[in-house]
Amino acid sequence: MLILNVLLVGSTVVLFALIATYVYIDAPEYGMNPRKWAAVSFLIPFFGFFAYVFERDDRRLDAEDMFKDGGFEVHESRADDLGIDEGSAGIRDREDEQG
Numbered sequence: 001m002l003i004l005n006v007l008l009v010g011s012t013v014v015l016f017a018l019i020a021t022y023v024y025i026d027a028p029e030y031g032m033n034p035r036k037w038a039a040v041s042f043l044i045p046f047f048g049f050f051a052y053v054f055e056r057d058d059r060r061l062d063a064e065d066m067f068k069d070g071g072f073e074v075h076e077s078r079a080d081d082l083g084i085d086e087g088s089a090g091i092r093d094r095e096d097e098q099g
Helices: 002-030 034-043 045-059 089-098
Strands: none
Touching: 002 034, 002 045, 034 045
């Protein structure tokens, strides 16, 4: 019975260590602190790993998806407002059309 308990606890610790190792290797690819997230995933086993996965997905930026519809559109009710870049082509084009 003692050997079974040791194997069960040992395999659980090894599983947690493997998960922490994966997090340690994967975290730098997303600009995250590998030591912090490996410790969180090891010390708070399943919750820590899933917290890492969700945080990692929030940091993923796909440039293709960000601008797949083109640039941003200004709503017509805000077309008169002068934005950050007053000299942009869009504002000049609208002023030419109006005046």
